[in-house]
Amino acid sequence: MTDSLWRRQLEQGLATAGLPVTDQQQTQLVAFLELLAKWNKAYNLTAVREPAEMVSRQLLDSLSIQPFVTTDHLLDVGAGGGLPGIPLAIVMPDTQFTLLDSNSKKTRFLTQCVLELKLANVTVIHGRAEACDPSVRYGQISSRAFTALANLVHWCGYLLADDGQFLAMKGQFPDDEVAALPNDWRVKAHERLQVPGCSGERHLLIIDRVSNTGV
Incomplete structure (x- = not known):
């Protein structure tokens, strides 16, 4: 019943x-959720445990930044449970993704996802940036909270x-964090993300070096 839900x-959310x-990618996305729900019981990969919320808050939220991924090789830092990297x-099978996390339990989960979902475009690194x-x-380097x-x-x-650019995913707009950015970095663009099924605010901040902009 959960799979069909x-x-x-x-x-509906993708539409x-x-x-x-x-269709094949949708099947893989649901298979990823199955893995996430199974491993989450032991590894505490994500705080979202209610099945009815997992598609919107994990899959659709991750995929909301797809239009902004323009590089041929993206690094996802603090990859955790594979969000947004795995979705x-x-x-995006023609784009390479490197998923980095310092928690060995989480990188074991990510490695298992790569194997079971046959993701030839994903590399997992256990360690700190x-x-x-x-x-x-x-x-581009992505981060999700x-x-x-x-x-x-x-x-x-x-x-x-x-x-290059950082793709920083946040909930509420982080005014204090933006103000605290070093002078040689800037928020080049800001997008308010619309995620079907998510009621809270979602924001994407695109950050680059000031020295490369002529500003």
Whole structure:
């Protein structure tokens, strides 16, 4: 019953959001939710445990930033339960995704998702951003309620290409965090995300280096 509920909610949400997702990809997205719900019982991967809320607050919320993913290789930091990295990787098979998390239980879950869902475009790294190979730089780095914006650019800025962007997902607009950004970073764009089935505010902040903008 849960699978059919999730599939119905997903189809309706994707239609409302206008996101083109194939039937096979929808099947993979539901399979991902099944894995998340199963592992969540032991590993505490996400606070969302009510089945009726999982499609909107996990899948559709993650997919809401798909139109803004323009790089061919995205780093998702603090990947946790695979949100937004795994749903995005499912619907964007031609884009490479690297999922980074310092919690070994969470990276074990992510590795299992890659195996079971046969995601050839996903790499999982267990560790902190500060320990990553500085020679590998990414066109975009995503984070979903991972940390304050100042921490995000401080910890991960060296992993971002010179002309790259952070895609920071937040709930309410973080005025204090924006004000605390270092002077060499700016919010280039701000999008209020519309997520079918989610009543709370959702925002995407696109952050880049001031030095590369001529501002």
